[in-house]
Amino acid sequence: MSCRSAGGRGVTVRDGEDFTQFVERCAHRLKKVAFLLTGSExxxxxxxxxxxxxxxxxxRRLDRExxxxxxxxxxxxxxxxxVRRRWWWGEQPTGEVPERGP
Known part of the structure; x- marks a missing residue:
């Protein structure tokens, strides 16, 4: 399934119904892109x-082809x-709890 309309023209932007149609046509393709970015379903x-x-x-502002x-x-x-910038990378899991100092 393509993100293009039946006539081969790009998606037009008019109202919420158009948005719903856009999501129905393009969600699968966009989810593939999201998966490539995240690596997780x-x-x-x-x-x-x-x-x-x-x-x-x-x-409504997206009116170009x-x-x-x-x-x-x-x-x-x-x-x-x-989202990746907000993750805290300072913690590293270990197999054992380290001993406490004196």
Whole structure:
């Protein structure tokens, strides 16, 4: 299934119904991109949900040909980068608890 309409033209942006149709056509493709970014099915679903929420807020402003899919890709990438920056990388799991000092 493609993110293109039956006539071969890109997705048009008009209202919430168009957004629903866009999600129905493109969610699978966007989830693949999210999975490539995260490496996890569950994290990809979470990332996609965040991206679609952000896309919905700006939906009426995306009136150019290809605008919605390009913006969705950008939101996926920038949101993923933002989430990774917030993770704390200072903790390292070990097999044994180290001895306490004097």
């Amino acid at each position: 569950h994290d990809a679903e979470d990332l996609l949900q965040i991206a679609l929420a952000k896309l919905y807020v700006r939906w 290809g605008g919605p899919i390009a913006y969705a890709h950008r939101v996926l990438v920038t949101t993923h980068a933002s």
